[in-house]
Amino acid sequence: MSKQKPSDLSLIEPVLDSYAEVPGSLIAILQETQAAYGYLPMDAMEYIAKRTGTPIATIVGVATFYAQFRLEPVGKYLIMLCQGTACHVNGSELISAAISDELGIHDGETTPDGLFSLEHVACLGCCSLSPVMMINGTTYSSLTPDKAKKVLRSLAAESAEGGASA
Amino acid sequence: MRLIVGEGSCGLAAGAGAVHTRLQELLAEANPTGVELGITGCNGMCFLEPIVDLYDDEGALHRLVKVQAKDADKIYQAATTGDLSLVDGLRISAEDAEFLDKQTRIALRDCGIIDPESIDDYLAHGGYQAITKILAEGMSQENVIHEIDVAGLRGRGGAGFPTAFKWRAARDAKADETGQKYLICNADEGDPGAFMDRAVIEGDPHSLIEGMLIGAYCIGASEGIVYVRAEYPLAIIRLRKAIEDATARGYLGDNILGSDFSCTLRIKAGAGAFVCGEETALIESLEGKRGMPRLKPPFPAQAGYWLKPSNINNVETYANVAWIIVNGGAAYAAMGTENSRGTKVFALSGKIRRGGLVEVPMGTTLREVIFDIGGGIRNGKEFKAVQLGGPSGGCVPASKLDTIIDYAELSATGAIMGSGGMVVMDESTCMVGMARFFLDFTAKERMLEILSRVVDGKGEEGDIEKLEELCYAIKDGALCGLGQTAPNPVLTTIRYFRDEFEAHIAEHRCPAGECRELITYYIDQDKCVGCTACARQCPVQAISGERKSPHKIDPTLCIKCGNCKTACRFGAVQVR
Known part of the structure; x- marks a missing residue:
């Protein structure tokens, strides 16, 4: 049913073992599963259902309720663009347009080369330095459309260099 | 000499990490x-x-601001030679220093002062004195709750419910045969524009732990859980270390400080859902389920986490508790107004000159916070409104700036105290757009459809009334507090800025010049010097003109991206 290639399920064995005795750990299990694969593969969720005895509908229900969980692979760089009030007031829409213009992707999409994904997120809590975006854990603040594009270009260049030397 | 780099998420976002690295290398x-x-x-x-605090050998503070990595060498030189004139160019101005001088800091008492990763630093600043006092003096649960009652502390997360009342209810609730009760901290700071809870956890995690310990003691809980949102990775790291250190020193665990009181603490990371800030939705999420609010009653005090008696407060509430026990409830209650005691932290952002965290006594006016402390509006523009309380709150206009900070007074404006977000807007912010923004946040339904057509210039007569009607229907029908307050941003913007809604609908005009479908970019022929900067930035070649003579925008080609306006250094590109 899934076009994705089968996942290496041994990656989640230790996760399932560590939460085996802790009730109510489904969200934590899914978080660690996503950390292992970069997203939640369907076969991994089916495996979790089998191992924990939780109905698959419950697991998918939780996975689709929370914004953090992704059912598709994401790019090497995940751009989390803040959609908080302060960012809105300080022009986050222009930043979103600039990113789309630079990469040709919109909210929830990934570039064909698999380098960048764009995700609109709720407030990142850096409101006094808005507009902001977070890419792989690093926060970029006081953005302008130009500054945002420069950040993306330098990441793309960094990735190309890393690829050449590897 | 001591060099202290401010490394909260804001500081790191501004480049504090690079400054620290360079100083470390040197x-x-x-x-x-x-x-x-x-x-x-x-x-x-x-x-x-980024900010670097330099303490000289006498212990005097020299605060250096907007420090970049390239300044690190200079700072290092000053610290090693003792010649502080080297860093004169980086010193905070007297005017900016007033930002802190005009505040009264209780919840934020240690933030920006102590090392959040050092339990010794917390102890050196009076940390864990409150829990030590309670256990050493054998204070009863009721004695401690009485102090909180005298203090008049109310929940700082939004609803403003009296903390002592909640604690008594959880203490009096009968536990089942296991005797288990839980104390929970709501650190799912979801209101956009509010970041004080993040600052407390990142800057003073032990004060949260101590406040929670006292709460757990009062209700008889042996386990505490902090529900932190996933968007706050640094807060999770610092809190985890603080819990480990507190456990190692005997402030958490079995028989704390030799007493018969035992309590453990753990962190649960949220997964991104605004509704989980509502306490029963948060409990569902803690249990690993979808974060759907529960019907009340029963309240969490009777049947909360795993249906056991549970108490939930937010971070800022707990951060006040140790101070109240050490200094007495009366000292806390001496600040503020009749119904709103003590202090409140606000997060100032938006079009404000000095954005950041502000803690002031209740009773302070909005004007004092925004203008005296925040320095008013950036770039000499006019104040238009301040959004209080996030998606449950509302927009307060200039005419209400003398409203005092008090739960009842703020509610009377149609906004709420909420968690303390203050997003300031100027004349260039469209209020219809703001209303739509908040609905996009809380629901993507019928009201959003109407507001979307209004901002696109396709609004119809009667749309405003339809919106009001829907707002009241939601208020009446909602299951939880978030639903009941979700229409507030729409209702307050209509109440105070009805003329802007009418301009959009009747005249197809956006007075703030923000709604793309309703505006036209043009070049002021008197201001344009013909530098061609705008034309080079235009992605659709809509701008034409000879070099050194005024340019023109072809409105039929223009896609209203705003690049030209950003590029122009002469203010010649304008919007109507």
Whole structure:
């Protein structure tokens, strides 16, 4: 049913073992599963259902309720663009347009080369330095459309260099 | 000499990490004696980040602001030679220093002062004195709750419910045969524009732990859980370390400080859902389920986490508790107004000159916070409104700026105290767009459809009334507090800015010049010098003109991206 290639399920064995005795750990299990694969593969969720005895509908229900969980692979760089009030007031829409213009992707999409994904997120809590975006854990603040594009270009260049030397 | 780099999320976003790294390199190279490098959390002056506090050998503070990595050499020189004139160019101005001088800090008492990763630093600043006092003096649960009652502390997360009342209810609730009760901290700071809870956890995690310990003691809970949102990775790291350190020192675990009181603490990371800030939805999420609010009653005090008696407060509420026990409830209650005691932290952002965290006594006016402390509006523009309380709150206009900070007074404006987000807007912010923004946040339904057509210039007569009607229907029908308050941003913007809604609908005009479908970009022929900067930035070649003579925008080609306006250094590109 899934076009994705089968996942290496041994990656989640230790996760399932560590939460085996802790009730109510489904969200934590899914978080660690996503950390292992970069997203939640369907076969991994089916495996979790089998191992924990939780109905698959419950697991998918939780996975689709929370914004953090992704059912598709994401790019090497995940751009989390803040959609908080302060960012809105300080022009986050222009930043979103600039990113789309630079990469040709919109909210929830990934570039064909698999380098960048764009995700609109709720407030990142850096409101006094808005507009902001977070890419792989690093926060970029006081953005302008130009500054945002420069950040993306330098990441793309960094990735190309890393690829050449590897 | 001590060099302390401000490393909250804001400081790091502004480049504090690079400053720290460079200072560390310089120190490692020369290894000078008498110079220490350390970190602290956010002192609230986000507008001046990155900040380095230099303490000289007499202990006097020299605050250096907007420090970049290239300044590190200069700072290092000053610290090693003692010639502080080297860093005169980086010193905070007297005017900016007033930002802190005009505040009263209780919840934020240690933020930006202590090293959040050092339990010894917390102890050196009076930390864990409150829990030590309670256990050493054998204070009864009721005695402790009485102090909180005298203080008049009310929930700082939004609803403003009296903390002592909640604690008594959880204490009096009968536990089942296991005797289990839970104490929970709501650190799912979801309101956009509010970041004080993040600052407290990142800057003073032990004050949260101590406040929670006292709460757990009062209700008889042996386990505490902190529900932290996933968007706050640094807060999770610092809190995890603080819990480990507190456990190692005997402030958490079995028989705390030799008493018969035992309590453990753990962190649960949220997964991104605004509704989980509502306490029963948060409990569902803690149990690993979808975060759907429960019907009340029963309240969490009777049947909360795993249906056991549970108490939930937010971070800022707990951060006040230790101070109240050490200084007495009366000292806390001496500040503020009749119904709103003590202090409240606000997060100032938007079009404000000095954005950051502000803690003031209740009773202070909005004007004092926004203008005296925040410095008013950036770039000489006019104040238009301040959004209070996030998606449950509302927009307060200039005519209400003398409203005092008090739960009842703020509610009377149609906004709420909420968690303390204050997003300031100027004349260039469209209020219809703001209303739509909040609905996009809380629901993507019928009201959003109407507002979307209004901002696109396709609004119809009667749309405003339809919106009001829907707002009241939602208020009446909602299951939880978030639903009941979700229409507030729409209702208050209509109440105070009805003329803007009418302009959109009747005249197809956006007075703030923000709604794309309703505006036209043009070039002021008197201001344009013909530098061609705008034409080079235009992605659709809609701008034409000879070099050194005024340019023109072809409105039929223009896609209203705004690049030209950003590019123009002469203010010639305008919007109507």
